[in-house]
Amino acid sequence: MKNRFRSIRVLMTISMVLMFVAVFLTPEVSASSSAVYSKGSTSSKMVAFTFDDGDPLSDIAPVLSILKANGIKATFFFTGEMAAKYPDSIRAIYNAGHEVGNHSYYHTDFTTLSYSGIQSELSRTDNVISGITGETTKPMFRPAYGSYNSTVLQAAGDAGYAKTIMWTIDSQDYNGLSAGQIYTRVINNVTPGAIILMHTGDNNSVYALQDIISTLRSWGYGFTTVSGILGGGSGGTASGSTLRLGSTGTGVMQLQQALANKGYSLAVDGSFGPITQNAVISFQRSVGITADGIVGPVTWSKLGTSSGTISSGSTAYPGLLKIGSSGTSVRTLQQALANKGYSLSIDGVFGPITQNTVMSFQRSQGITVDGIVGPVTWGKLF
Numbered sequence: 001m002k003n004r005f006r007s008i009r010v011l012m013t014i015s016m017v018l019m020f021v022a023v024f025l026t027p028e029v030s031a032s033s034s035a036v037y038s039k040g041s042t043s044s045k046m047v048a049f050t051f052d053d054g055d056p057l058s059d060i061a062p063v064l065s066i067l068k069a070n071g072i073k074a075t076f077f078f079t080g081e082m083a084a085k086y087p088d089s090i091r092a093i094y095n096a097g098h099e100v101g102n103h104s105y106y107h108t109d110f111t112t113l114s115y116s117g118i119q120s121e122l123s124r125t126d127n128v129i130s131g132i133t134g135e136t137t138k139p140m141f142r143p144a145y146g147s148y149n150s151t152v153l154q155a156a157g158d159a160g161y162a163k164t165i166m167w168t169i170d171s172q173d174y175n176g177l178s179a180g181q182i183y184t185r186v187i188n189n190v191t192p193g194a195i196i197l198m199h200t201g202d203n204n205s206v207y208a209l210q211d212i213i214s215t216l217r218s219w220g221y222g223f224t225t226v227s228g229i230l231g232g233g234s235g236g237t238a239s240g241s242t243l244r245l246g247s248t249g250t251g252v253m254q255l256q257q258a259l260a261n262k263g264y265s266l267a268v269d270g271s272f273g274p275i276t277q278n279a280v281i282s283f284q285r286s287v288g289i290t291a292d293g294i295v296g297p298v299t300w301s302k303l304g305t306s307s308g309t310i311s312s313g314s315t316a317y318p319g320l321l322k323i324g325s326s327g328t329s330v331r332t333l334q335q336a337l338a339n340k341g342y343s344l345s346i347d348g349v350f351g352p353i354t355q356n357t358v359m360s361f362q363r364s365q366g367i368t369v370d371g372i373v374g375p376v377t378w379g380k381l382f
Contacts, residue, residue, distance in 0.1 A: 034153045037163055040192075051199060066209050118159075
């Protein structure tokens with residue numbers, strides 16, 4: 001009998017030990033590793049602007065102003081350190097409807113940290129930013145320097161950052177490139193679904209931004225956030241085929257040509273002004289279209305014109321401005337000349353006054369006119 005009770009006690013003890021092991025010593029199941037995204041899967045002409053923080057982040061107004069003027073929502077990635085230093089800038093970005101993601105706390109190369117060190121920086125950053133915006137930065141994280149390995153991805157995934165956001169196009173604005181060089185890097189590499197990397201603290205990046213937007217829009221591109229480009233909604237989009245009053249450049253010239261092809265006799269007014277607008281509205285009425293903001297996809301389609309087609313003689317590329325050019329690139333050029341000390345009466349387009357000033361600047365630099373403002377001139381100006 002004693003042996004029997006002893007056997008029962010041994011079995012009970014073993015069972016309790018096994019229960020302890022099952023309850024307390026079973027390893028915690030990890031979440032999936034964070035997935036890396038460098039581009040959206042869309043075949044539509046959509047791109048996402050992303051801005052990593054740069055010092056001084058306090059001077060965020062120019063970027064926000066350009067994005068607002070163009071109806072674009074972007075995605076910003078901030079370090080906790082910068083967010084704590086410039087809470088008003090973070091608040092302004094968030095209140096403008098842009099996305100905010102996590103960019104570490106100290107801009108540390110996460111491949112040099114332990115699992116717990118990575119999670120600590122992500123948590124600290126999220127606490128700072130959510131304290132300002134009231135919203136978490138999850139699930140989007142961008143590693144400092146674009147540096148990651150399996151440990152980084154696992155730690156980020158376990159911390160709730162399911163998406164590690166890289167980029168399709170690196171503007172390299174942090175390398176001291178001129179506005180023209182930044183513009184060229186972006187424009188020459190753009191593809192549907194591209195995620196574009198820029199920085200908030202670089203003046204040349206700001207100078208290039210409007211020209212990049214104008215050219216991409218003239219090519220039929222629209223703009224969305226990272227969430228939008230990855231198919232996660234959020235952030236809204238601005239149709240690349242939507243022209244509004246005051247628009248200039250190739251898109252307007254293309255529209256005016258399309259209207260002329262439909263039999264409208266219009267005095268081309270250099271931009272999307274009242275004459276062009278009235279012709280558009282007349283055309284829309286004739287085909288039963290309610291003005292779609294002011295020229296949206298329906299109107300483009302009815303005109304039989306692809307908003308992504310650039311007519312010959314396009315003046316969108318700032319390094320190849322010709323006499324008769326108009327729009328942001330010209331204004332950027334004129335401002336750059338003014339900054340160099342040239343007193344010029346801006347003549348609304350790239351006309352004789354601007355041309356003479358450009359040629360004077362080129363002579364002062366020993367530049368042979370490079371068509372009429374080529375990469376050499378552009379680089380010297382910026």
